Amino acid sequence: MNVVDHQPQIIYTLDLLGTVAFAASGALAGVRRKMDLLGVIVLGIVTATGGGVMRDVLLNDTPPFCFKNELYLYLAVAASVIVFLTPRSFERMKRAMLLLDALGLGTFLVIGTTKALNFHLGFMGSVIMGVMTATCGGLVRDILSNQIPLILQREIYASACVVGGALLYFLHQTDLPSSVTLLASAITVIAIRGAALVRGWQLPTA
Amino acid sequence: MNVVDHQPQIIYTLDLLGTVAFAASGALAGVRRKMDLLGVIVLGIVTATGGGVMRDVLLNDTPPFCFKNELYLYLAVAASVIVFLTPRSFERMKRAMLLLDALGLGTFLVIGTTKALNFHLGFMGSVIMGVMTATCGGLVRDILSNQIPLILQREIYASACVVGGALLYFLHQTDLPSSVTLLASAITVIAIRGAALVRGWQLPTA
Amino acid sequence: MNVVDHQPQIIYTLDLLGTVAFAASGALAGVRRKMDLLGVIVLGIVTATGGGVMRDVLLNDTPPFCFKNELYLYLAVAASVIVFLTPRSFERMKRAMLLLDALGLGTFLVIGTTKALNFHLGFMGSVIMGVMTATCGGLVRDILSNQIPLILQREIYASACVVGGALLYFLHQTDLPSSVTLLASAITVIAIRGAALVRGWQLPTA
Numbered sequence: 001m002n003v004v005d006h007q008p009q010i011i012y013t014l015d016l017l018g019t020v021a022f023a024a025s026g027a028l029a030g031v032r033r034k035m036d037l038l039g040v041i042v043l044g045i046v047t048a049t050g051g052g053v054m055r056d057v058l059l060n061d062t063p064p065f066c067f068k069n070e071l072y073l074y075l076a077v078a079a080s081v082i083v084f085l086t087p088r089s090f091e092r093m094k095r096a097m098l099l100l101d102a103l104g105l106g107t108f109l110v111i112g113t114t115k116a117l118n119f120h121l122g123f124m125g126s127v128i129m130g131v132m133t134a135t136c137g138g139l140v141r142d143i144l145s146n147q148i149p150l151i152l153q154r155e156i157y158a159s160a161c162v163v164g165g166a167l168l169y170f171l172h173q174t175d176l177p178s179s180v181t182l183l184a185s186a187i188t189v190i191a192i193r194g195a196a197l198v199r200g201w202q203l204p205t206a
Numbered sequence: 207m208n209v210v211d212h213q214p215q216i217i218y219t220l221d222l223l224g225t226v227a228f229a230a231s232g233a234l235a236g237v238r239r240k241m242d243l244l245g246v247i248v249l250g251i252v253t254a255t256g257g258g259v260m261r262d263v264l265l266n267d268t269p270p271f272c273f274k275n276e277l278y279l280y281l282a283v284a285a286s287v288i289v290f291l292t293p294r295s296f297e298r299m300k301r302a303m304l305l306l307d308a309l310g311l312g313t314f315l316v317i318g319t320t321k322a323l324n325f326h327l328g329f330m331g332s333v334i335m336g337v338m339t340a341t342c343g344g345l346v347r348d349i350l351s352n353q354i355p356l357i358l359q360r361e362i363y364a365s366a367c368v369v370g371g372a373l374l375y376f377l378h379q380t381d382l383p384s385s386v387t388l389l390a391s392a393i394t395v396i397a398i399r400g401a402a403l404v405r406g407w408q409l410p411t412a
Numbered sequence: 413m414n415v416v417d418h419q420p421q422i423i424y425t426l427d428l429l430g431t432v433a434f435a436a437s438g439a440l441a442g443v444r445r446k447m448d449l450l451g452v453i454v455l456g457i458v459t460a461t462g463g464g465v466m467r468d469v470l471l472n473d474t475p476p477f478c479f480k481n482e483l484y485l486y487l488a489v490a491a492s493v494i495v496f497l498t499p500r501s502f503e504r505m506k507r508a509m510l511l512l513d514a515l516g517l518g519t520f521l522v523i524g525t526t527k528a529l530n531f532h533l534g535f536m537g538s539v540i541m542g543v544m545t546a547t548c549g550g551l552v553r554d555i556l557s558n559q560i561p562l563i564l565q566r567e568i569y570a571s572a573c574v575v576g577g578a579l580l581y582f583l584h585q586t587d588l589p590s591s592v593t594l595l596a597s598a599i600t601v602i603a604i605r606g607a608a609l610v611r612g613w614q615l616p617t618a
Binding site: 030031033034035036037038039042043045053057060062063064067070073074077143144145146 | 470534537561563571
Binding site: 263264265266325327328329330331334345349352353354355357358359364365368408409410411 | 442443445446447448449450451454455457465469472474475476479482485486489555556557558
């Protein structure tokens, strides 16, 4: 979601990887719901780009990122078509998919939070923009599949983003170079999410 | 949704009260659906601010109001956390909650309609922006909880807003001071909604 | 969705017809779900204008088209009220409704794609904006009715738009007059959709 002009090259690489992973998760949801090819592609695109599009609309940076650099759209379409053709191999690679998804989560979070900081939002706004960038694609995927969004239930997903976004906000106030700030925050999200997956962590309900 | 620069102080006070009431209704919906803390907070924020955010996106006044004045976000988070910790006390205060909700409804309606008039929208646009400000937070709450939105069914809710928005549009064409116009319209919405609650009024279905 | 200043008069006429047809389909969905008058009107307005509103928000051309020319809103309200009063006659005119819906589909597609081209989007962006203009109203209608969106399943609907949008993009690169480009693309969409209806064409699922 090429936001930061001088963002570390690794962030851009992770961004593209995350786009593919998110698109694949959306496309898989479509395949499970017996959607046809176009429905699967739509779910793939929306899951991969929906969070960043919402962020850009709220920040009024239009057209949204993926219309400025269509590579994101082409990657999402390609990943969706591959999932449509070989869904079973993706079901089998479940662990690798979850890892890629966590990489995407951390990357999208730091991109969204950084962009909000560049637009001079405050603490709450910056964290919300980061969380939205990372999770709203999956939210729309679930709404379109007529389910209660997973992120409202399986919360060590979005709450890892809240921690990473808050960390990034505070590191941003220091003199640390931005590459350190970005990578530390992304790694925090990925580590929390990864540990939650491995250990089965859950937050309490009321 | 501090829109009107010289809006009567009472409107701003009612706006904050309405924000708390709407956030509590969203958080309660989350608790009922067994969401965890973060899900409950997300539903609280979205219910309290979603209508105003949509209005600001359509009017292109970005970032939306609650990112300019984060007090709205902090109030929504606080109300949601309190509901999460003590949901039963809120279930017991059902009548007080409905009253606060009606106050919020009338307040959000006049704020949204007034803002649309300031942006030179016409009759339909001004009424729609007011109704959207007042009801779309609840609409998104219901979509996220995977229900047919209540406002599409329990219509003396949104239709009270339509009446209030149309009244405000016409009073705005007169020489009345804007404080009179705003309060008369808000009170109309609150009175219709209150009477509908007490009397069980319903509009016919086809 | 009066986008193109010198668009052929026939496109504007078809646009208004399509608005009526889409509003009627939204209103019918509301009647079937036992919504009251206001719910039916809301579904009618959203179905008729939702796709174009989303497009205008993403392109940052605000306020969206129907707030600049409220005729679209008045037509949608009128069509919804008529459906509410006489739903059976519309159920009986099912074939005429499907034809009108196909006309609207082709018209909205060319209007959305053309507008995206005027805003200098690329190939993917232009096609997506056209498809969004034509189908997102119905998508929101289905979400509000708590169903998996029809367009994600019955895909010769949206895929007819993809073909028409791609055709329009390529014809736009040629020297053909824009009226020819627009009409050829719209007719292509309408013909594919019509043939799919008559023959029961379906795309494969995975």
